[in-house]
Amino acid sequence: MDTNRPPLFCDLGLAERIERAEAHLVAKGTEAAHRRRGDGAGFLKPISGAVAAFAEDGSPLNKVAGLGFGGVPDAEALEEIEHAFADRGVAVLVELAHLADPAIGDMLTQRGYRLTSYENVLGLSLAGGYERVEPDGVTVRESGDEEFERWLEVVVDGFAHPDAQGVPSHEEFPYEVMAAAVRDLVGAAGMKRYSALRGGVVVGGAGFRTAAGIAQLTGAATAPAHRRRGVQTALLSARLADAAASGCDIAVITTQPGSKSQENAQRQGFHLLYTRAVLLKQG
Template sequence: MKADRVPLFCGTALAERIERAEAQLVAKGSEAARRRRRDTAGFVIPFAGGLASFAEEGSPLNKVAGLGFNGVPSAAALDEIERAFTACGAPVQIELAHLADPAIGTLLTERGYRLASFENVLGLALQDEPERITPPGVEVRPSGDDEFESWLDVVADGVAHSDTQGVPQHEEFPREVIENAMRDFTAAGVRRYIALRDGVLAGGASMRMAEGIAQLTGAATAPAHRRRGVQTALLSARLADAAAAGCDIAVITTPPASKSQQNAQRRRFDLLYTRAILVKLP
C-alpha cells in the first residue's frame, strides 16, 4: 500500500447505495428466473426500502436484500413476506448490513430469526482509470453469445468449488442451481468476460454496473491455468471498463477471511461493512 493512500470510508449513505444496487440485481435476476421458467411462480415484494425475492427452489436469489435504510419494517410487512416464503416451502433469509438500523436486528431476533453466517462487502474507489494488466499470453475480452455455454461452464465450476479458507459458508448450491442463477444474472444485464491463455479458454468473470457502482459478480479460472495472472487480468479489465463507464466505486462480496477476501484486499479493496445472514425456518 502506498503511504499516501487513504482507505475508502463507508458511511451509511454509501452502504445504502450499495445495498440498493444489490437489491436491484436480486430483483432482476428473480424476474429473469420467472421468464426462464415461463410461469408465475416466485415473487419480488418491495419491503421496507429493500425487497423479498423467491426465484425458484434452492436458488441463491431466495432472500431479503436491501433492508435497513428506510425505517424498521412493520409487523404486518414481516408477516406478509414470512407467509410468502412459507407458501413456497422456503426459509426466510434476510441479509442485514451492520450499518443498518440496529432496531431491525432486535426485531428479527425477537421474531425467532437466528444468525446463520456473515459476508463481507469490500470496495475500491475508481478515482483514476485503472491500468489494464495483461500478462504474457493472456487476453481478456467480452464474451460473445456463441461462447455463453463455455463461459458458464468455467464460471459455474469455480463457484461450485468455492473457498475453503476462512469461515465456513452456511449454504452450498448444486451445480444446476448455480448455472440457472448465472443464466438469470446474464438475462438481467450482467456483462460477461472471458480470458484466453495462449488461445485457450482459461477463465471467466462478470460485472453489473448501476448507479455508479460496478458489482463484481463472480470470476473463476480453470485449474490448468491458475497462477498465470488470469484473475488479475479479468479484474483489471472490469475495473477499467467500469471507470470508463463513469462508475466511482467497484464492490465485491466475499465470505469472511476467505481467499477471495484476501485477494481483493491485495488489490487494494477495502472492507466496507459486513452483512449478517439471519434465517427463520418455515
C-alpha cells in the first residue's frame, strides 16, 4: 500500500480531462448496445463537449455525461435531448461535476431539474510506478475469456448487493440489464479484466481502461460472502500496478460518498478530486 504520494490538485483542466474520458466510456458502451439490439431505438447525441446517451430501457448508460467543460448548452439543444428521453418514457439524468461552469447548474435548475444524489471522483498519481499488494489468501490474475461468465456473474451480483456503508446509490438495475451493460462496456471500451480468487474460487472482479493517460478503474465488485477479506484491496493494487506500467499518469475511481469503496481507495492513497451532482428531470 502506497499512501505517501502527494495529493493531486484537481484544476479545471484535469477535471475536463476526466469528464471527457467518462463521456467517451459512456458513448462506447452505448454504441455497443445499439449494435447488439439493432432496433434503432437508442440514441447518442453530442452536447457542448458532453454526450447524451440512451442505450436501452433501464440501462445505467442512459444519461448525460461530461457536461460542464465545453460551454453552456443552448436551450434548443437541451430541449431536443429532453424530448428524446421523453419519447422513450424516461427521465433525463445529468451528472454534473461541481467544477463545471456554474451557469449550467443554474440553467438546469430553471428548467426543472432536481438534485437527487452525488458521486465522488477520486484520483491517484501513478508517477514512479506502483507495486501490487495481495492480502493473505487472496490472489489476483488477469481474467481470460474462458472465465468471462463467472467474472460477469460476480461483478453484477456484487452491484446487485451494494455495501450498506455510506450514502445509498440512487439507482437500482435489474440483473439482466446490468449484465448487458457490463458486456457492452467490456466489448467496446477496451477494458482489461481481473479476477480475485480465494481458495481457487473467483470471488471478485474488476476492470480498467485507459483514455488519454487516464486509467479508469471500473466494475469492481466482491461476492457478499467474501467481503472484508482484502479482495478489493488486491484488485485495486493490481490494476494500479498495471496502469502505471502501461504509461498512465493518473488513476481515477468513482464511488458513492462515504462508501466502503471510497474508504478502500483512500487507504490506497487516492484523494477526493471533485463531486458530481446527479440531477434529474422527469419527462
